[in-house]
Amino acid sequence: xxxxxxxxxxxxxxxxxxxxxxxxxxxxxxxxxxxxxxxxxxxxxxxxxxxxxxxxxxxxxxxxxxxxxxxxxxxxxxxxxxxxxxxxxxxxxxxxxxxxxxxxxxxxxxxxxxxxxxxxxxxxxxxxxxxxxxxxxxxxxxxxxxxxxxxxxxxxxxxxxxxxxxxxxxxxxxxxxxxxxxxxxxxxxxxxxxxxxxxxxxxxxxxxxxxxxxxxxxxxxxxxxxxxxxxxxxxxxxxxxxxxxxxxxxxxxxxxxxxxxxxxxxxxxxxxxxxxxxxxxxxxxxxxxxxxxxxxxx
Amino acid sequence: xxxxxxxxxxxxxxxxxxxxxxxxxxxxxxxxxxxxxxxxxxxxxxxxxxxxxxxxxxxxxxxxxxxxxxxxxxxxxxxxxxxxxxxxxxxxxxxxxxxxxxxxxxxxxxxxxxxxxxxxxxxxxxxxxxxxxxxxxxxxxxxxxxxxxxxxxxxxxxxxxxxxxxxxxxxxxxxxxxxxxxxxxxxxxxxxxxxxxxxxxxxxxxxxxxxxxxxxxxxxxxxxxxxxxxxxxxxxxxxxxxxxxxxxxxxxxxxxxxxxxxxxxxxxxxxxxxxxxxxxxxxxxxxxxxxxxxxxxxxxxxxxxxxxxxxxxxxxxxxxxxxx
Numbered sequence: 001x002x003x004x005x006x007x008x009x010x011x012x013x014x015x016x017x018x019x020x021x022x023x024x025x026x027x028x029x030x031x032x033x034x035x036x037x038x039x040x041x042x043x044x045x046x047x048x049x050x051x052x053x054x055x056x057x058x059x060x061x062x063x064x065x066x067x068x069x070x071x072x073x074x075x076x077x078x079x080x081x082x083x084x085x086x087x088x089x090x091x092x093x094x095x096x097x098x099x100x101x102x103x104x105x106x107x108x109x110x111x112x113x114x115x116x117x118x119x120x121x122x123x124x125x126x127x128x129x130x131x132x133x134x135x136x137x138x139x140x141x142x143x144x145x146x147x148x149x150x151x152x153x154x155x156x157x158x159x160x161x162x163x164x165x166x167x168x169x170x171x172x173x174x175x176x177x178x179x180x181x182x183x184x185x186x187x188x189x190x191x192x193x194x195x196x197x198x199x200x201x202x203x204x205x206x207x208x209x210x211x212x213x214x215x216x217x218x219x220x221x222x223x224x225x226x227x228x229x230x231x232x233x234x235x236x237x238x239x240x241x242x243x244x245x246x247x248x249x250x251x252x253x254x255x256x257x258x259x260x261x262x263x264x265x266x267x268x269x270x271x272x273x274x275x276x277x278x279x280x281x282x283x284x285x286x287x288x289x290x291x292x293x294x295x296x297x298x
Numbered sequence: 299x300x301x302x303x304x305x306x307x308x309x310x311x312x313x314x315x316x317x318x319x320x321x322x323x324x325x326x327x328x329x330x331x332x333x334x335x336x337x338x339x340x341x342x343x344x345x346x347x348x349x350x351x352x353x354x355x356x357x358x359x360x361x362x363x364x365x366x367x368x369x370x371x372x373x374x375x376x377x378x379x380x381x382x383x384x385x386x387x388x389x390x391x392x393x394x395x396x397x398x399x400x401x402x403x404x405x406x407x408x409x410x411x412x413x414x415x416x417x418x419x420x421x422x423x424x425x426x427x428x429x430x431x432x433x434x435x436x437x438x439x440x441x442x443x444x445x446x447x448x449x450x451x452x453x454x455x456x457x458x459x460x461x462x463x464x465x466x467x468x469x470x471x472x473x474x475x476x477x478x479x480x481x482x483x484x485x486x487x488x489x490x491x492x493x494x495x496x497x498x499x500x501x502x503x504x505x506x507x508x509x510x511x512x513x514x515x516x517x518x519x520x521x522x523x524x525x526x527x528x529x530x531x532x533x534x535x536x537x538x539x540x541x542x543x544x545x546x547x548x549x550x551x552x553x554x555x556x557x558x559x560x561x562x563x564x565x566x567x568x569x570x571x572x573x574x575x576x577x578x579x580x581x582x583x584x585x586x587x588x589x590x591x592x593x594x595x596x597x598x599x600x601x602x603x604x605x606x607x608x609x610x611x612x613x614x615x616x617x618x619x620x621x622x
Contacts, residue, residue: 187401194355194396195416195467196389205415209406290406 027289034285040278044271047094057085059092059245068261077267080253086267089245096157096246097275100230101223104161108168109219115169116176117203121184127177134170142167142229150238157240160233164226172215179211213290220283224276231272247271303370304475304507305331305354305392310367312349312358320363321579323349324531327367328606331475331524336501336508338518338539340554341528342576347511350528351477353377354509355392356384372474390419393468397480399460403452409463410448416470435466439496458489462496469500476500477509482517494521515558519543524612527551530577530587533606537613547615549592586618594619 028034047054056076063083071078077086119130140148146163153159183189184207192202231248233239235255240246247268254264307329314321324346331337341347352358353369356376369376371387379387396402404412413432414425423431429448436444439462452460461481468476478497482490494517501508512518518525518539525542527535527550535548546552553572555561562569574591577583583590589599598618607620 187396187398188404190357191394191396191402191464192404192416194357194388194394195471196385196387196419197416198385201415201418206404206407210404213406 028285031285031288033281034289037278037281037283037285040274041282044094044098044275044278047091048098051092051095055085055088055091057088059084059088060243061085068257070261071263078261078263080250080261080264081257084245086250086264089250090247090267090271093245093247093250094271094275096240096244097227097230097271099157100160100164101227101275101279104164104226105168105219105223107161107165109172109215111165111169112172113176113215115173117180117207119173119177120180121199121203121207130173131177134173137166138170138174140167143232146229146233147238150233155233155238155241160230160240164229168222168226172218175218176211176215179214180207183207183210213287216290217283217287220279220286223279224272227275228272231268302333303330304333304372305509306370307350307354308368308370310350310353310369311365312346312353313363313365314359315361315363319580322531322582323362323579324353325582327528327531327533329526329533329536331507331509333474333507334501334505335523336497336510336521337524337526338522339509339511339526339528340513340515340518342513344530344576344579345528346531347513347528348479351394351479351509351511354475354477355388355394357388389416389468389471389473391471391473392475392477393471393473394477394479395461395464395468395481398484399457399464399481400484402464403460405452408449408451409455410450413448413463413467413470416467419471432466432470435470436463438469439463439466439500440492441466457485458492461485461489461493465493465496465500469504473506475507475509477511479511480513481510482512482514490517497521515543515554516560527554530582531579532587532616534588534617535613535615537609541610541613545609545613547609547613547620548588548617549594549619550588551615553591553593586616 028038061084063079065083066075066079067081067083069075069079075085075087077090080086080089115130115134119127145167146160149163149166150159153162189202189206192206197206227247230239230246231251234246234248235252237252239248242249250268251265251272254261254266254268258265307327310324310327311322312324314323327346327350329337329339339347339350349358349362353364354371354376356379358364364377367377371391374383376384376387403409407415410429410432413435414428417423417428417431420428433444433448436447441447441459441462447455452463455463465476465478465481481497482493485493497508497510498521500506510518510522522539525537525539526533527542527548529550535542535546535551542551543555546555550572557570557572559569572591577587577590583600585598585600585602586592586595586604589595592599596618602618604616604618604621606614606616608614609620
């Protein structure tokens with residue numbers, strides 16, 4: 001009665017399938033800008049992971065006799081007003097920058113992705129509820145929100161991460177929701193449903209790959225701006241409390257001494273520039289790689 | 299019609315709720331798809347062709363209301379199936395090929411990934427076997443070098459190739475019924491001929507049934523065994539291809555055949571048309587739906603709705619003129 005009607009014999013050669021991540025890295029290496037971005041990001045990652053081994057001096061060691069020294073072979077980036085070796089502090093500061101930047105963006109992306117998919121693919125009431133929450137959170141000015149949260153919870157690394165998550169999650173949620181809504185009504189999703197795919201399969205296998213690329217790129221480009229936000233908060237005196245060597249704090253201290261010791265501001269700015277450029281180049285390169293239409297074959 | 303039917307629609311009536319009112323998209327539609335046959339559905343835009351095919355998959359949009367009738371697939375009513383039964387039906391028993399091959403494949407997944415993924419229900423084989431099966435199916439639908447092509451993305455294929463891939467994806471689940479909703483409308487004539495040739499070949503080799511939806515009479519005549527003529531949500535006439543093309547009994551069918559440019563004997567400046575418009579489906583006129591445009595209409599047509607009248611063993615028409 002219900003014998004398979006369109007059956008086919010299985011045979012033939014093994015298909016050529018490359019490992020996806022492998023091919024991605026190969027393509028990344030073929031793109032000069034992407035390669036530069038990757039190297040800069042790897043440099044920052046390296047500093048963050050091995051900070052305690054590669055700093056030439058203890059970044060917390062106060063050496064008043066050596067204070068306010070301009071860059072030299074002994075102190076590559078000079079010293080600050082209490083004699084900290086700034087180069088060591090810059091390297092150690094990459095840990096804070098990475099935790100704030102990468103961790104908070106990763107958390108926001110995960111939260112935004114879940115909320116956005118639920119809002120876009122789920123029932124109407126869920127969409128409205130999620131949208132209301134997202135809009136409420138989004139309507140606060142970033143710095144005001146940060147000030148409020150820091151006033152209540154006190155300023156430390158976790159608070160900063162929390163602020164970023166509160167502020168970034170709605171952004172990603174809205175983006176994911178919009179893309180999901182657009183995908184949901186597209187013909188190929190309908191075709192998949194007609195072939196028997198269930199909701200979870202459609203979300204994970206078909207909608208997600210379509211929106212993950214742009215989201216990834218956006219996230220990687222947001223990492224530097226979050227690091228800058230932390231620097232800004234530290235600059236306002238609201239960031240991670242001293243003596244933690246955050247880049248924003250180094251900038252802040254340098255700003256106060258800009259006429260006496262201009263190298264401090266420069267030393268605080270260089271890692272920010274390197275990180276920003278690194279993640280931005282990497283992000284742009286990834287965007288080109290992840291979109292099959294823009295993809296250049298290696 | 300025939301006793302052993304894969305799909306048999308009985309008195310199906312579907313409304314769409316719209317801001318302007320209820321659109322009576324299908325009214326009292328009955329048709330059968332005998333096992334192993336190709337049934338063509340002909341109709342103008344908005345005649346309910348697509349609604350009918352979506353009903354067969356249980357994929358009607360949310361604003362559709364089923365007012366009556368049944369859609370029996372192997373004797374089970376699709377309209378009362380639960381979600382699990384519907385998922386089991388789609389892809390494995392009934393597959394669908396859509397109109398525009400440029401938009402029916404996921405743009406960011408390679409076709410191999412999509413073809414392997416759609417076999418997720420088959421837990422007995424590994425990924426390698428699944429992609430072998432995908433390659434074999436691509437070969438089957440006439441795509442050369444299938445192993446190499448599996449790693450390619452949809453945009454790297456032409457429209458005709460993509461439609462072949464879409465057909466291959468539809469066939470991967472070994473369905474008993476393939477619904478092809480205007481599969482060649484978006485393609486140019488050469489490719490159209492190739493796709494039709496492919497469908498015929500597949501039917502011959504696989505003995506499945508095909509529900510072929512089109513507004514192209516030439517394709518229907520070439521491909522199908524049975525023809526169903528839809529007009530404004532009603533089946534006005536159905537029968538074998540021979541019945542419909544040689545002995546049409548409904549004035550609408552006659553008019554359609556006269557208007558088919560391929561069947562014109564002489565070269566004319568003006569193509570023949572059917573005067574008037576398709577009735578507004580928000581307010582169905584009393585009497586016969588075709589009466590306002592029918593050259594043979596008489597008083598009774600405007601007052602009383604005709605019922606289906608059998609003409610011979612295989613043909614029936616919903617027209618007062620056919621009354622025995």
